[in-house]
Amino acid sequence: MSNQDAKHVPEGTPERRLSRRSLLQGAATAGAAGLAATAIGAAAGPALAATSRPPAADQSHDTAGTHAGPIVVHVRDARSGDIEVFSGTSQTRVRDKDLAARISRAIG
Amino acid sequence: MSSHREAPEISKDPVADSTDVYAFVSPDKPGSVTLIANYIPLQSPAGGPNFYEFGDDVLYEIHVDNNGDGRADVSFQFRFRTTVRNPETFLYNTGPIQSLNSPNWNRRQTYDVTMVSGFTGRAIGTGLACPPCNIGPLSTPDYGALAAQAVHQLGGGITVFAGQRAEGFYVDLGAIFDLGDLRPFEQLHATFGLPALKAAPGVNATNNVNVHSIAIQVPVSALTRSGHPSIGVWTTASRQRVRLWDADNGENVDSGPFRQVSRLGNPLVNEVLIPLGHKDQWNSLPPSDDKRFERYVTHPGLAALLPSLYPGVFPNLAALVAAGKPRADLEAILLTGIPAGIIPGFTNFTGPVLADMLRLNTSVPPTPSAKQSIFGLLGGDAAGFPNGRRVTDDVVAIELRALAGVTYPLIDKTFKPDAAAGQLTDGLTPASVHAPYLGHFPYLGVPYSGYNEPS
Numbered sequence: 001m002s003n004q005d006a007k008h009v010p011e012g013t014p015e016r017r018l019s020r021r022s023l024l025q026g027a028a029t030a031g032a033a034g035l036a037a038t039a040i041g042a043a044a045g046p047a048l049a050a051t052s053r054p055p056a057a058d059q060s061h062d063t064a065g066t067h068a069g070p071i072v073v074h075v076r077d078a079r080s081g082d083i084e085v086f087s088g089t090s091q092t093r094v095r096d097k098d099l100a101a102r103i104s105r106a107i108g
Numbered sequence: 109m110s111s112h113r114e115a116p117e118i119s120k121d122p123v124a125d126s127t128d129v130y131a132f133v134s135p136d137k138p139g140s141v142t143l144i145a146n147y148i149p150l151q152s153p154a155g156g157p158n159f160y161e162f163g164d165d166v167l168y169e170i171h172v173d174n175n176g177d178g179r180a181d182v183s184f185q186f187r188f189r190t191t192v193r194n195p196e197t198f199l200y201n202t203g204p205i206q207s208l209n210s211p212n213w214n215r216r217q218t219y220d221v222t223m224v225s226g227f228t229g230r231a232i233g234t235g236l237a238c239p240p241c242n243i244g245p246l247s248t249p250d251y252g253a254l255a256a257q258a259v260h261q262l263g264g265g266i267t268v269f270a271g272q273r274a275e276g277f278y279v280d281l282g283a284i285f286d287l288g289d290l291r292p293f294e295q296l297h298a299t300f301g302l303p304a305l306k307a308a309p310g311v312n313a314t315n316n317v318n319v320h321s322i323a324i325q326v327p328v329s330a331l332t333r334s335g336h337p338s339i340g341v342w343t344t345a346s347r348q349r350v351r352l353w354d355a356d357n358g359e360n361v362d363s364g365p366f367r368q369v370s371r372l373g374n375p376l377v378n379e380v381l382i383p384l385g386h387k388d389q390w391n392s393l394p395p396s397d398d399k400r401f402e403r404y405v406t407h408p409g410l411a412a413l414l415p416s417l418y419p420g421v422f423p424n425l426a427a428l429v430a431a432g433k434p435r436a437d438l439e440a441i442l443l444t445g446i447p448a449g450i451i452p453g454f455t456n457f458t459g460p461v462l463a464d465m466l467r468l469n470t471s472v473p474p475t476p477s478a479k480q481s482i483f484g485l486l487g488g489d490a491a492g493f494p495n496g497r498r499v500t501d502d503v504v505a506i507e508l509r510a511l512a513g514v515t516y517p518l519i520d521k522t523f524k525p526d527a528a529a530g531q532l533t534d535g536l537t538p539a540s541v542h543a544p545y546l547g548h549f550p551y552l553g554v555p556y557s558g559y560n561e562p563s
Contacts, residue, residue: 072350072363086350086364 078104110277110375110503112149112314115387118370122148123163124345126372127319128277129170131341131466131496134325135474136548140265141331143170143184144323144499144550145343145372151272151318154558157200159241160272161217162188162320166345167366170324173340174333176459178396182331183224186270186322188238190217201240201247208237208257216240219270221262221324233262239271242318244559252554259549267325267549272318274543274553276499277375280534281313288410288417290508292535293528296418310535315542316561323550328470338445338456340465341496342373342395368392373464374442374494375503381408381442395463398443402462405442406434411511422526425513437515441494446485450518454490468496477547482537486514499551500538508532 074084081097112127113119130144147168151160162168167187171180193214194202203212221233239258242251259269283289289297294305322343331339349364371391372378381404382390390401415426440446440457445467448455456469472490481487482502485495486509493501509515512529538545543553 070352070361070363072352074350086348088363089348089365091349091364 073103075100075103111372111379114379115391117388118391121369124166124347124370125149126343126345126370128375129341129343129372129466130499131468132498133470133474133491137325138474140325140327141468141470142323142325142549142551143341144321145170146319146321147345148320153242153318153556153561156243156558157198159200160320161190164188164190165362166347168322169344170322171342171344172331173465174331174336176461178398178461178463178465179394184324185222185224186219188217188219190215204246205240205248205254206250208239213240221268232266233260233268236260236268241272242555242557244557251557255554265327269323269550271320272555273321273550274555275314275317275319276541276545276552277314278312278536278538278540279314279504280310280536282311284534288413290532290534292533293418296421298417298419312536312540315540316556318555321550321552325549332470337471338458338467338469340458340463340467342371342465344368345370373466376507377442377464380410381405395465396461398464399462405438408435408438408511414512421528422512424524424526425529428513428516428523436519438510441510441515456495466497499545502537505533
């Protein structure tokens with residue numbers, strides 16, 4: 001699909017939705033690869049992974065576990081909970097104050 | 109330059125920096141159109157040991173609009189993949205490279221081509237080999253023959269090449285960016301109170317450097333709608349939204365959707381018409397959004413500068429600028445195409461949508477080389493710029509002359525261009541390019557070798 005998406009891809013193409021849990025799982029996956037990042041600081045990656053990894057039992061239920069590559073989390077605004085999540089060639093945007101706060105706490 | 113380093117952000121990202129776009133009816137295959145998009149400007153041929161290559165992380169595209177809405181109807185996407193045969197040597201090659209599968213060639217690129225029509229994308233070429241860079245007589249002893257092996261027939265009458273070529277765009281950058289100096293006329297320059305200059309021949313600043321070209325030759329019928337021979341062409345480069353430096357592995361990792369970082373249709377538009385504060389934004393937008401930049405085309409800053417840089421030389425242009433009349437001639441040339449009835453027997457109008465695209469009326473047959481004018485349409489040669497663009501067209505002189513008012517009589521026959529306007533040039537011709545152009549695909553010359561350049 002062309003990147004000149006105005007014609008080839010209608011605006012508003014549904015983005016893949018991620019649950020808060022899957023987001024955390026994704027962060028963990030990214031951390032495992034050493035690639036998690038936020039707008040707050042790239043050094044947050046491993047720490048974020050270590051503190052946000054969900055219980056192992058939950059992983060089989062989580063679609064984020066199917067992601068082969070890194071998942072990158074960009075907290076655009078921690079105060080409003082505005083978060084972008086990138087994986088492969090897709091992105092999604094979520095608003096979750098609690099999650100943003102947890103990520104912020106994770107990096108100290 | 110045509111579009112080399114034309115905007116602040118892309119000037120820091122040469123791998124994604126589009127430098128020139130060409131579109132012309134193939135002179136040796138008139139039922140086809142050749143589209144060329146160049147990237148990675150100003151390559152010093154000796155720039156090893158890590159010689160130039162396309163970005164594996166860049167999505168390169170050549171777009172064609174065939175219904176005049178400034179949006180792509182047909183796109184060709186190019187994605188590259190680099191492989192290293194032996195990571196335990198620092199060498200690009202460990203012996204002469206005499207074929208594209210030479211075991212001596214250590215770092216090579218292949219690419220995939222996808223043709224997108226409407227919502228449908230179709231892989232039309234996979235694992236296609238690029239040639240190596242032209243290194244020197246020991247490493248690439250018969251470069252012309254080697255590069256010819258990298259011309260691939262894809263079926264459906266489509267031919268493709270991606271790799272290093274000699275820079276074919278000629279321009280006296282050193283003078284032009286020195287406050288609009290044109291060496292052949294510099295005795296007339298205002299010089300800002302500094303000592304007067306003497307007229308001098310132009311200097312081709314882009315001589316003896318290379319670029320990376322993506323060239324594709326496509327049947328006219330695959331690009332046009334029936335009964336509508338005029339198309340608009342542009343290229344883009346896109347990067348994924350996120351880039352992370354993976355310190356553990358010592359490499360960048362990209363994620364997220366691709367977003368456009370570079371665009372090029374007509375030469376010199378973003379370079380000299382779009383103001384500095386808007387160039388990066390211009391690069392990120394599709395041509396269909398160009399209405400927002402209309403005023404920079406219809407009231408070009410360079411046209412206003414010429415009379416002050418060359419006092420007394422452009423009185424009629426000065427009056428035209430002072431009158432504040434919009435330059436509908438430039439708008440037609442650059443943003444809509446030239447409607448029928450303006451130039452007898454010619455049009456490349458694609459519709460009223462203002463969009464910077466290189467417009468080509470594919471029904472105009474190629475002009476035999478002996479009869480070509482490097483001034484294209486201004487020289488009475490309807491097969492040249494701004495009807496598409498051939499590799500030899502003098503787009504600097506054409507656009508300078510148009511900006512100076514030569515084309516304004518197309519919309520106002522009472523306007524008399526200044527005598528100097530029709531003479532403007534930076535003093536260069538295709539003969540200023542040392543590497544000869546080719547008479548066949550991919551038309552740009554064999555790249556300069558690192559052994560010979562710089563000399």
